[in-house]
Amino acid sequence: MQILKSVVGRKxxxxxxxxxxxxxxxxxxxxxxSIFVGPDGINAYAKHxxxxxxxxxxxxxxxxxxxxxxxxxxxxLTLENSAANPAGYxxxxxxxxxxxxxxxxxxxxxxxxxxxxxxxxxxxxxxxxVVKGVDxxxxxxxxxxxxxxxxxxxxxxxxxxxxxALFLHLSHGIQSFFQTMGWNxxxxxxxxxxxGKAVAFILLAGYAVIPISILAxxxxx
Amino acid sequence: xSDHTTNTMNLTxxxxxxxxxxxxxxxxxxxxxxxxxDMSFLEMVDEVNETLIKKGADPIAFDHDCxxxxxxxxxxxxxxxxxxxQDRTTVCQLHMRSFKDGDNIFIEPWxxxxxxxxxxxxxxxxxxxxxxxxxxxxxxxTGGIPDGNALLxxxxxxxxxxxxxxxxxxxxxxxxxxxxxxxxxxxAKVAQLAALPQGRxxxxxxxxxxxxxxxxxxxxxxxxxxxxxxxxxxxxxxxxIAKLNxxxxxxxxx
Numbered sequence: 001m002q003i004l005k006s007v008v009g010r011k012x013x014x015x016x017x018x019x020x021x022x023x024x025x026x027x028x029x030x031x032x033x034s035i036f037v038g039p040d041g042i043n044a045y046a047k048h049x050x051x052x053x054x055x056x057x058x059x060x061x062x063x064x065x066x067x068x069x070x071x072x073x074x075x076x077l078t079l080e081n082s083a084a085n086p087a088g089y090x091x092x093x094x095x096x097x098x099x100x101x102x103x104x105x106x107x108x109x110x111x112x113x114x115x116x117x118x119x120x121x122x123x124x125x126x127x128x129x130v131v132k133g134v135d136x137x138x139x140x141x142x143x144x145x146x147x148x149x150x151x152x153x154x155x156x157x158x159x160x161x162x163x164x165a166l167f168l169h170l171s172h173g174i175q176s177f178f179q180t181m182g183w184n185x186x187x188x189x190x191x192x193x194x195x196g197k198a199v200a201f202i203l204l205a206g207y208a209v210i211p212i213s214i215l216a217x218x219x220x221x
Numbered sequence: 222x223s224d225h226t227t228n229t230m231n232l233t234x235x236x237x238x239x240x241x242x243x244x245x246x247x248x249x250x251x252x253x254x255x256x257x258x259d260m261s262f263l264e265m266v267d268e269v270n271e272t273l274i275k276k277g278a279d280p281i282a283f284d285h286d287c288x289x290x291x292x293x294x295x296x297x298x299x300x301x302x303x304x305x306x307q308d309r310t311t312v313c314q315l316h317m318r319s320f321k322d323g324d325n326i327f328i329e330p331w332x333x334x335x336x337x338x339x340x341x342x343x344x345x346x347x348x349x350x351x352x353x354x355x356x357x358x359x360x361x362x363t364g365g366i367p368d369g370n371a372l373l374x375x376x377x378x379x380x381x382x383x384x385x386x387x388x389x390x391x392x393x394x395x396x397x398x399x400x401x402x403x404x405x406x407x408x409a410k411v412a413q414l415a416a417l418p419q420g421r422x423x424x425x426x427x428x429x430x431x432x433x434x435x436x437x438x439x440x441x442x443x444x445x446x447x448x449x450x451x452x453x454x455x456x457x458x459x460x461x462i463a464k465l466n467x468x469x470x471x472x473x474x475x
Contacts, residue, residue: 007404007432007442008469077442084334084441085401090235090248091327093301095451097399104444176445179459182467186460 008180010073015180017070018173022199024063025166029206039143043135046142071112078105100172107169114162121149150214163207170200229255230322234269236281237329239338242345246338248327258318262305263288263295265317266328282341290314290454293389296396297342298329303393303452311391311454331392333401335439346392348438349406353390355434356427357410359419378416385413387455397452400441405449407431408465409457415468425472428465 003009031049034041049056094102121127122145131148135141150156174196178184184192232253239246253269260268263285270280286294290311297312299305305315320326328342336344374382386409394405411428414420420427443462450459 002429002433003473005436006429006469007402007436008428008466009473011442012466012470077444081400081402081441081444084439085332085399086334087332089298089301089329089332090237091301091329093306094399094446095302095306095397095448097446097448101444101446102399172445179445179463180466182463182465182470184460184463186458189460 010077011180013069014073014077015177017066017073019177020066021063021070022170022174022177022203024066025170025203029203032210033206035143035146035210039135039141042142042146043137043139047139050140067112067115071108074105074108098172100168103168104172107165110162110165111169114158114165117158118162121155122146146210147214150211151218153215156211156215159211160208163204166207167200167204170203171197174199229257230317230320230324232256232265232320232323233325235325235327236341237338238281238341239330240340242337242339246341248329256317258316258320260317261288261313262297262299262315262317263313282339282343284343285313288313291389293391296331296344296346296391296393298327298331298396300327303331303396304391304454309454309456311389314454331396333392333395333398333440335401335403336392336395344392346390348440349390349392349403351438352403352407352431352434353410356423356430357414359414359423361419361422363419372418374417382413382416385409385416385457385461388453388457389455391454393452393454394449394457395440397448398441398443399446399448400444401439402441402443402449403435403438404440404443404462404465405453405457405459407435408461411468412461412464415464424468425475428468428472432465432469 003012031045032042034045052059100107117127121130122142125132125145129149129152131141131145133141133144135143150159175193176196178188178192178196234251234253235248236251237246238249251269251273253265256265256268263283266281266283273280284294284296286292288295290313293311295304295311295313297304299312299315304310304312305319307315307319330336330338330342331344331346335348336346338344388406388409390406392403392406395401395403398404411424411431414427415424445459445462447459450457
């Protein structure tokens with residue numbers, strides 16, 4: 001298929017899969033925020049998800065396909081780009097490229113490493129020290145699991161570093177989506193770039209506030 | 222001491238020297254003495270070359286033609302920026318008043334796999350011609366010269382096409398791009414022709430053929446750094462890359 005080899009077609013795959021993952025990140029954050037309701041909030045939310053049964057696995061398979069496609073084309077395009085510019089300059093001054101746009105592959109690798117860690121930590125719960133109890137209603141006690149984990153400064157740090165990588169990745173990625181899909185014009189470019197960075201920042205703030213508030217409350221006590 | 226002498230400057234140049242396509246190149250240092258601020262950058266290199274020739278050394282090879290900023294031949298990366306970094310200026314129109322006495326100036330050729338070095342600062346840019354040959358034209362029979370008002374093109378469309386047609390094909394977009402991509406160059410032609418009725422008919426075939434040629438020539442992929450627009454001496458806008466992407470998706474639907 002020509003689209004799978006095209007310089008534009010493969011970027012369209014990157015853009016759409018990336019944007020779907022942004023939507024997932026938004027929904028995931030909304031769900032996670034139920035932790036601020038207390039044990040009843042997040043434990044009930046987790047139970048609702050588990051009660052979906054086979055649908056959960058359909059959703060997981062979909063997410064896996066999105067992530068795999070994004071990684072496959074991301075690595076392929078990055079390797080091609082390095083090969084297309086092999087010599088480099090003795091002196092190079094960047095005019096418009098940003099730290100975020102220049103480090104997409106590295107923030108991407110950080111995120112995939114984090115996703116593996118996060119799944120082992122809170123989904124498979126196979127990492128040492130994870131609290132696997134149930135609450136009074138017999139539901140998975142997600143609240144205690146998360147709070148206990150984030151009281152550990154090291155664990156919180158891992159999550160915060162990953163969220164910083166997510167912020168950098170999305171601050172370039174979201175606006176890139178609109179450019180790649182051809183929805184950008186010279187009039188929209190600036191505002192789309194600002195909106196992309198704002199969404200990336202909201203996700204950073206939203207996710208980071210969970211470990212920070214738990215860690216802070218543990219430190220204050 | 223005359224004004225002329227007091228205004229001149231002495232510079233240290235670090236210039237990429239490479240005897241041929243397969244030779245190993247390196248930066249060599251030269252002194253450029255008594256350079257007038259009124260000289261263009263290329264005239265300054267001419268002066269250095271005069272000195273080299275007098276010494277019996279090989280002068281620095283570099284591309285140039287009109288020296289008016291319109292032909293797209295000059296191609297030097299000066300201090301890490303294609304054409305030297307003055308907004309919308311080719312290196313032939315860059316003047317020495319942009320520099321000061323005692324400056325170190327690094328001069329390197331366009332760097333990209335698709336632009337192999339021929340000698341010193343001269344690179345082979347025929348890959349850009351290959352992209353144009355793949356589809357940067359219209360093949361419909363246009364007959365004789367029509368009346369000026371026979372084919373109505375609204376002013377905004379005409380202006381848009383003219384903005385895209387400003388590209389002089391110098392390759393600065395490729396040289397500035399961290400991925401060595403010629404997407405801005407390609408998109409300028411795709412957008413220019415797609416905006417006009419004469420080019421519209423073949424828009425789908427064109428965008429596929431030109432982006433395939435871009436890949437086959439060894440250029441990289443666009444990752445939206447927008448270094449190309451910042452490097453472009455004509456200010457060709459990355460909105461044309463969005464237009465190319467749009468044309469590609471439209472072609473998919475066809």
